[in-house]
Amino acid sequence: MKRSVIWVLLLLSSLVSASIAGYWLATVQMKKEQLPDASPVNNKHKVLYYRNPMGLADTSPVPKKDSMGMDYTPVYADNIATDSAIANTAETERKILYYRNPMGLPDTSPVPKQDSMGMDYTPVYADEQVATGQVKISTDKVQKLGVRTEQATLRKLVNTVRAVGQFQIDEQRLATVTAKFEGYIENLYVNATGQPVKRGQPLMQVYSPELVSAQEEYLIALNGRKSLKNGTEESLSGVDLLAESALKRLRNWDISDAQLQRLQKDGKATHTLTLYSPANGFVLEKTAVQGMRFMPGEPLFKIADLSTIWLLADVFEQDLALVHVGQTVNISVDAYPNKALSGKVAYIYPTISPETRTAKVRIELANSGGILRPDMYASMQLMSGHNSKVLAVPDSAIIDSGTRQIVLIQLAEGLFEPREIKVGMHSDGYTEVLEGLGEGETVVVRANFLIDAESNLKAALGSFGEHQTKRQATATSSSNTAPATNHEGH
Template structure:
């Protein structure tokens, strides 16, 4: 029985050993060979024994004191790549570039510090016409999209804040031109809307009463000749005292000189100011009422100095009051004031607005949107297609078959998601509108690699060594 158990244990031990050898033989890329085999082979690099993503070009110990494990070149894992190498063997190799994308090239095959082979760059992968060639797979992965440049109008909007102000030509002031006493004041207050001809107050003035009596005497006199001239003079005296025309007409009809005179509103509008009080004495020049017509108002907006070159008189403007969400008023620029505020660097622009519903009130805040488009179509591309560094603007022209050409352009106005192209591009040429920054980065990388490749091929070893040392 003991003998049988011993034979069974030996069989299991041999099976495990055989199975383990077969498993590790399949993973011979990372296998550590025997001491004799290791002495005959040179490791590619050394890896961390605990499986951490750490590597070394030479023998080394980790933080635990364990030796890094050597990794050897395994032909079995490289055999699947043989067909690709044979397929590329028919093409001429220009140089070899660093597999990690570093700006380091070599005219002959070599390995980097990690033991990775340099990648061969074949003839045709790079061209000398300034274009960049990408594989269809990379174009699909990066999401490259192109659109043709076309002629269309650029709608550029200038936005500026402002306030509503009264039209200076629609404000009236009622003031006495002679000493007067207010006998009665109508039931109107500040903010009341009044109509033209609506009574506001009754006043007594000795100067007005004397002029009215004098005028009545002239129109009731039967004398002709010089009296006619005197009649016109006495009527003009009433006009000079600002007596309403309606009062003078009543004297002509009734032949009665009134003791008190009724003063009326000269226009439709709202009462902005009321200083009249019953029984008070008003001296010459005292303002008793101020009335404004707000059916038409002004929007005074402050346009930034940088936008003055794009606005002109007559351009349409959309005004949006901050008090009314979603409601807009339309108008046109009537005046551009000839002065720039030295503190805010803005110029004032006046827009006349119809206000039939009296919704716009004086000193109300508004936002103006000035459409500066002239309607003429210009060559334009989407904003996302322009690579703008501040000092240089460029686009990537899609030449087809995965080839892209960086091209410098001169840009103009921006608006509506488009940019005007004034020079450097023709109508119909396709430009990259998506992932152009990735292509630009690829172009810069390949340009750097090509520059290093040319430096290593220079005949002067001293110059080449200086360049590489300077790079390091």
């Protein structure tokens, strides 16, 4: 019995061992099938190292995980070979002309080198070179700079000149009433300042002893001519000369022909003389007073015709070139804001005020109804410009150095060229181009200063490179021609 039990246990133990051995053999076979084939083709997939899955500068020779539990990415040998081949091909196809300073300084080198800070010089390739004076910028950089362009087009430019001024009396319509003899005012018919008068209207009646004496002399000469009509020629000539002298004196005193005819007709000297208004208008000044004595040349009335009035506008000196005689001017006054007024430029005064830097411009306009008064303030607006369209570009397109004006022309996508132009008038954000640009050409209107700065930098680098090449050539030539020194035997 005991021996049977032992045989059963041995049999069971053998079965368990056989099962374990079979499982182990099956597992080993599966692993062998999963292992990569050690053929020459699979050798290319050899893992060189493992790199950080987040792209950080961290590698490992064996598989590992980062702090977040992510597996490092394997880098295979065939990937490195492919990248190197592509890079070598690209480098071979792109010819390096020279190396430039990484900080943008005017320093170049024909071979790779580093600056004082250990930074590698940047290679400049042949396909990056453009014609002299041009600058090439990548599309990505153009977008980052915010470059904006616009075509040069024909447009009508109009400048608006604005100024303020005061109304003044038309000096050509101003009259002063005076007497050329001494006398007294017997009767004053116009006795208020501001009173309207008409041409030929009686102003006052005056008495003058000199005037009465001159009339009597003239009458005596006339009567003597009549009484001596049968006299000798010599006597008649003397009387005529006396009469003419008296008549001339009366006319010099502004005695009218009508008054002289009445004197001749009545044959009697009048003790008073009426003075009349010489023009239509208003009495601006009146010194005449009833019964006063006046002297020759003393102003008694000042009369102004206000049917036409002047506006003296103060125009700034920078706007004077836009103002011309004959131009139409729009005028507005605070007293009549809804009334449209207009006049014409009649005269531009030849002097400038040193305090305000303005010049007086005279504008003549009709004063219908007399609503405009002397010394009233007014604003004027004058439109000046070309009658036809002119070539113009936005003001922002022009880089003004003070001595010349430059625009940047877009020749192609990312390719620009600075060009000097001559400019004319400015209006509403645009400038007239007189020379240097054609219709339809595209100019940079935004970020042009940045492109111009790069253009100047490249020009400086190119100039420096040329000088350096010449200097190296000179040094090489000098070394070749220098006499050799024999040091043998030392």
